[in-house]
Amino acid sequence: MGRRLRSFLLLVLSAQAFGSGLGSYEKLVVADAPGAARAGVRVTYLGTNGYQFEFRGHALLVDPYFSRVDLLSAALGSRIQPNASRVNDGLRHLASGNHRTDAILVTHGHFDHLLDVPGLMSKTRVRLIASASSVDLAERAGASSGDAVKPGDVRRIGPWKIRVLPATHDRLFGKVPFDKPHSQTGPPQRAADWICGEPLAFLIEVNGQRIYIDSGGTQAQLPPNESRGIGLAILGVALPDSRERLHAALWRLQPRYILPSHQDDFFRPLIAGFQFGALSDFPRVQRECAQQNRCRLILLDYFRPWTLPEAAGSKSQKTAGAVNPKSQTPNPKSS
Numbered sequence: 319m320g321r322r323l324r325s326f327l328l329l330v331l332s333a334q335a336f337g338s339g340l341g342s343y344e345k346l347v348v349a350d351a352p353g354a355a356r357a358g359v360r361v362t363y364l365g366t367n368g369y370q371f372e373f374r375g376h377a378l379l380v381d382p383y384f385s386r387v388d389l390l391s392a393a394l395g396s397r398i399q400p401n402a403s404r405v406n407d408g409l410r411h412l413a414s415g416n417h418r419t420d421a422i423l424v425t426h427g428h429f430d431h432l433l434d435v436p437g438l439m440s441k442t443r444v445r446l447i448a449s450a451s452s453v454d455l456a457e458r459a460g461a462s463s464g465d466a467v468k469p470g471d472v473r474r475i476g477p478w479k480i481r482v483l484p485a486t487h488d489r490l491f492g493k494v495p496f497d498k499p500h501s502q503t504g505p506p507q508r509a510a511d512w513i514c515g516e517p518l519a520f521l522i523e524v525n526g527q528r529i530y531i532d533s534g535g536t537q538a539q540l541p542p543n544e545s546r547g548i549g550l551a552i553l554g555v556a557l558p559d560s561r562e563r564l565h566a567a568l569w570r571l572q573p574r575y576i577l578p579s580h581q582d583d584f585f586r587p588l589i590a591g592f593q594f595g596a597l598s599d600f601p602r603v604q605r606e607c608a609q610q611n612r613c614r615l616i617l618l619d620y621f622r623p624w625t626l627p628e629a630a631g632s633k634s635q636k637t638a639g640a641v642n643p644k645s646q647t648p649n650p651k652s653s
């Protein structure tokens with residue numbers, strides 16, 4: 319075993335023993351009240367960088383990953399494969415929504431984003447939207463087909479408008495992990511076979527609301543300038559690179575809500591509950607977000623849905639007659 323790998327394992331294993339959960343940040347955790355029926359787009363966190371978005375009986379999945387391969391299997395190059403019972407548990411949580419899933423979006427090809435996708439596609443007959451190399455990996459792992467997209471592409475499916483954006487991937491020890499182009503043609507077997515490929519970000523528009531999502535990145539590629547109109551920005555913060563670019567990313571996106579993502583320990587099963595990952599640094603994330611006083615920092619717990627509040631003055635909210643008194647948007651009734 320290489321020295322770097324050994325010290326990484328030691329670091330992660332020792333941090334796992336002291337991992338902390340969401341308990342100390344309870345005030346930041348948002349969730350719908352049980353049984354509450356709310357209009358608007360509902361967001362459910364699936365762990366790692368996985369999300370379900372729901373709107374009026376339609377759903378989208380991003381980076382759904384339930385198997386949670388353990389650290390040693392991933393790091394030592396053992397054969398890894400989806401964990402059927404964990405995937406089924408995950409799907410049971412999602413089934414309560416009673417919707418049809420229109421597509422699975424994948425930000426890049428690493429196992430913690432793509433491993434479970436071929437199996438989910440065969441269960442749900444859903445379409446995959448990902449980079450060409452991720453589609454190739456998924457097909458070699460058994461997916462029937464996929465929609466290979468590149469930055470600039472736009473897809474309209476059901477109520478969703480999905481804009482594909484360029485992204486980068488965080489470096490670990492100075493390089494993107496599992497980045498090597500490969501000559502392999504058979505099914506991916508080890509963690510290293512699930513290569514990154516071209517990282518993507520997505521801008522999802524539904525019901526007049528806009529959600530930006532990526533899985534991290536570097537300063538070399540920031541999100542687009544969106545001076546208005548991003549309701550929720552989900553930004554990966556797993557490693558130092560992505561935290562380094564957080565300030566600039568938020569400055570460009572100006573979201574109403576910021577949800578830091580990919581900061582849990584994804585080597586532990588979902589059933590063990592949310593624990594921060596060994597290389598995460600949430601206090602730093604909090605400091606960066608505090609400098610953006612217009613955006614509210616939130617956290618989500620696993621499988622506890624939250625409905626993104628609509629911006630005051632948005633078309634659908636006017637018809638519902640609701641008013642947000644804190645908003646600075648001019649409101650004809652109050653002026």
Ligand SMILES: [Zn+2]
Nearest residue numbers: 426428487514
């Ligand atoms: Zn990755």
